[in-house]
Amino acid sequence: MNQQRPINLDLTKFSFPLPALTSITHRVAGVILFVGIIFLLCALSCSLESPEGFAATKQAMTTGFGSFITWGLLSALAYHFVAGVKHLLMDLGIGETKESGLYAAIFTIIASGILIILAGVWVWA
Amino acid sequence: MGVSVTNFSRNGLSDWIVQRFSAVVLAVYTVFIVGYLLANPGLEYAQWKEFFSCTAVRIFTLLALVSTVAHAWIGMWTIATDYFKPAALRFVFQLVCFLAIFVYFVWGIEIIWGV
Numbered sequence: 001m002n003q004q005r006p007i008n009l010d011l012t013k014f015s016f017p018l019p020a021l022t023s024i025t026h027r028v029a030g031v032i033l034f035v036g037i038i039f040l041l042c043a044l045s046c047s048l049e050s051p052e053g054f055a056a057t058k059q060a061m062t063t064g065f066g067s068f069i070t071w072g073l074l075s076a077l078a079y080h081f082v083a084g085v086k087h088l089l090m091d092l093g094i095g096e097t098k099e100s101g102l103y104a105a106i107f108t109i110i111a112s113g114i115l116i117i118l119a120g121v122w123v124w125a
Numbered sequence: 126m127g128v129s130v131t132n133f134s135r136n137g138l139s140d141w142i143v144q145r146f147s148a149v150v151l152a153v154y155t156v157f158i159v160g161y162l163l164a165n166p167g168l169e170y171a172q173w174k175e176f177f178s179c180t181a182v183r184i185f186t187l188l189a190l191v192s193t194v195a196h197a198w199i200g201m202w203t204i205a206t207d208y209f210k211p212a213a214l215r216f217v218f219q220l221v222c223f224l225a226i227f228v229y230f231v232w233g234i235e236i237i238w239g240v
Contacts, residue, residue: 030200034222037193037229045236047170048177054170081155084148091145122163 019105026083032076039069062123071123078115083108131219133199144199147192154189183237190233194226 016024047057060066086108090096095104133140165172176182201222209215 027200027204031204034197034201034225037197041229041232041236045232048174048236051170054173077155081152084152088145088148 017102018109019101022083022086022105022108026080026087029076029080029083033073033080036069036073036076039073067123071120074119074123075116078119079108079112082112082115132202133195140199140202143195147196147199150188150192151196154185154192157185177237186237187234190230190237193233194230197226197229198222 043057043061046053048054061070086095086104090101090104095101133143161176162168177186202219205215205218205222209218
């Protein structure tokens with residue numbers, strides 16, 4: 001074994017390639033969605049309970065602080081969706097090389113960025 | 126070897142395929158629900174309730190819920206075993222994840238079939 005191998009790497013001093021950053025963001029979005037299921041189940045439960053509950057859920061999800069939670073969860077969902085589809089394509093052997101992996105990462109950012117903007121339009125417009 | 130005791134199916138390859146299958150189910154369900162909401166901008170309670178009273182929608186939602194259980198466990202297991210080196214910390218994290226997923230599962234079934 002190489003005795004000079006680096007140990008106790010300082011991750012804050014790394015310059016990560018873009019595909020690495022989109023990969024870690026995929027995980028972060030997944031954790032956000034995992035916690036966000038609480039809000040989604042709350043919304044589903046309340047909205048199906050009564051007409052008043054439906055109106056209250058709609059109000060809570062589209063105004064004030066609640067609208068930011070809705071947009072945040074839609075954004076995490078959009079990113080996780082796009083990055084997940086990229087993962088499935090890579091499983092099929094598409095975008096696996098160093099070059100095409102970079103393009104796939106750029107595409108993930110652009111496509112999810114567009115969806116996140118559209119989600120904002122959906123929530124607030 | 127120690128960490129593989131808590132993975133979803135005791136088998137990495139099987140976990141891998143379960144993660145892909147559940148991902149496809151959740152992606153299709155997401156498109157289905159978002160598409161329904163976009164197609165019905167002025168949605169009212171009666172229509173929403175009728176939508177979730179439909180057996181096909183309930184079955185699809187239950188399938189999405191079961192997929193969420195598997196997908197979330199495998200995803201959180203991956204994160205736990207990648208980032209939490211101390212066994213005690215990893216154990217507590219996985220316990221919290223298990224409890225959350227169990228509550229989601231029971232609560233979700235109650236919402237879907239309790240309408």
